[in-house]
Amino acid sequence: MTTRKKIKPTTYAETLEALRKTRDAIKRAEKKKTEETAWRDELIAHAGQFAEAQGGVIAQSAGTTPARVSQIKPVRQARQEGAARAVREAKKAGVLGSTIEPPAKLTGAAAAMAAKLTEIKGVPGPREIPGVDDYAKELDTAAARGPRELPGIGETPVTIEHGSVSKRKWTKQRPRVTACAAPDGRIVMQGQAFQLPVRGRSAAAWLEVLPAHVERLVFVGDPVWHVPDSGQTMTDDVTDWLSAPLPDGWTSGRHFPHERHPVARFEHRGDDGSRRRVEIQHLGTWVPGSGVTDPKVAWHAFKMLREGVQTRFGGAGVEILGSPTTTGQDLWARTIPQNTEYPLMSAELRELIRTTSGQGRFELFTPPSVPEKLPSLHYYDCTFAYAGLTWGLPVGNPIRITAREYESAHQVQQKKWIMGRGRWHVRATVPSDWTHVGLLPCSGASGWEYPREPGRTFTAWASGSEIWIALQRGWHVEILDGVTWAEGKPLNTWRDKVVDLWRALGSMSSTASGLYAEAAALAAKMARSILLFTVGGFHSKGSARKGISGTEAAIPASAYRAEQTESGSWTWQADREESSMFLHPEWSAEVYGRMRARLLSGPNGVGALAVPLSAIVAFRSDAMMLTEDTGWANGDSTPGRFRRKGAMGPVDAPTSEAELLALRDAMEGKA
Structure with missing residues (x-):
């Protein structure tokens, strides 16, 4: 292909004319691109109707990503209809706790799905029923199968990922006002305990009465999002809680709808243009299985942890972040010596290590x-x-x-x-x-x-x-x-500082009494979580990032699965790669x-x-x-x-x- 040599105009007027022509050419090209993109999406949706359709093959042929293929509305609707059909047939087959008498005979895909589901019938614990893909994953772990053959190195590039390193890099954090509360409305903020006139367990009920300066609300005791004897799964309880209507001026942010320890994020825009963000989580995010029910204990534990972290990691600008993992990663980055870098392994080598390395025995x-x-x-x-x-x-x-x-x-x-x-x-x-x-x-x-x-x-x-x-x-x-x-x-310097903090808090729990002894013991467990979860975070390749959006348009383009709830909001999942510095x-x-x-x-x-x-x-x-x-x-x-x-x-x-x-x-x- 021959590239036409562009000759620059010699006068100002000629240059302006050339700019106008270029502008019009760009508009025509953009219009053509929009038309071709729309036609491509129609073809993708059409291709998805064929029995042999595979998302990866379609994406490769279309020059796009599998996530984009799944995001196209007809494709997504087909997936949802398939999941709903599978659930209906599973209930008819009596394998999801339904009391409906199963039909004498199932045929076709329904029979195959019912047969698969029957193999996992009786597995204890709440059953999740989000879609066909999850049934297949569950079948992989529940049905009898042969041992998985672990790969060798083969053609894996045993090298580093050039240009990707861990180095001394962090962001100065601002203080966040944290409050701890119990589901009955007892709350502690800035050392003061009082009762909120909360009406119900919903997010809306809490946002209506939450003090104006609170940026993070940590619940203790029974999670407010789980409804006793609701007959629903924990995931459904969390989804309903996160997607319920909100007070005027409030909108949902990007929630993390974990079935046990979700993190809810909300934003309020005032008439004067001001913005306020609130994050809601449970103490179990920091100490899984914690039996603490007194918000005073939790609040003082966060205070002790924050003071201990600031003493050991640099004072102002060091704060407790949203989870033990993010806090630990931020603290580790501060301990990397100047002019020291730790290269990341190639993506293929990282995946090989994860695939071939289990955790505990x-x-x-x-x-x-x-x-x-x-x-x-x-x-x-x-x-x-x-x-x-x-x-x-x-x-x-x-x-x-x-x-x-x-x-x-x-x-x-x-x-x-x-x-x-x-x-x-x-x-x-x-x-x-x-x-x-x-x-x-x-x-x-x-x-x-x-x-x-x-x-x-x-x-x-x-x-x-x-x-x-x-x-x-x-x-x-x-x-x-x-x-x-x-x-x-x-990790030695970072480890030593966290261990020193853990020891100091443990010693404080032994010498103090009452409330402060309980708070110090809880803070020591939180310090322990910082180290354990951060080490686990190094092993992560990212996870399925879940979220809830109020409208379909707000679903991120990277989402590979989305479903509409009864309230009209959308739950979605997207692949998330952890920050490369911590891989x-x-x-x-x-x-x-x-x-x-x-x-x-x-x-x-x-x-x-x-x-x-x-x-x-x-x-x-x-x-x-x-x-x-x-x-x-x-x-x-x-x-x-x-x-x-x-x-x-x-x-x-x-x-x-x-x-x-x-x-x-x-x-x-x-x-």
């Missing part, structure tokens, strides 16, 4: 592995586990180590690699005389499992600390591929691997391998249940060390997770 040993009647049960918990495991993490450029390179290296170099910072794809064989728990994780039919059958060979991805334990115990481990990094200390799954995967290794063998001979198999009842992330009193203690509350948290007995051996959790809760209550 959850395993229940039932009879005959343990006696049907346990003489006693002892609950051991790893104190502030992740805080004790965030030292020395992988930094810099990743280096791939192939099987050939590993085998040809000297044993000293091999040990250096394994003991360093890395992720390893291995083929492991359980020794023929093995009589203890499994040591390495692999993908199983129902999630992560830990093979221990003598002679079994399997492939796995594991951290160096896990592989080192297996090698020391006589397992045969063949390195198939791996990635290593240099060791750095990206470090290589760090979280290293911490997770160390925790699984710590369960097996830790400092001073503490760990599951120090007791017989018959004494191990369960592993639960950073805790274990044993039938023996091992004497493990952690009197000075050192992070990463085990302590006995409770004991009871004799008891029947638990045979389900529900029974195990009931025993755990009983031991914690007893302690």
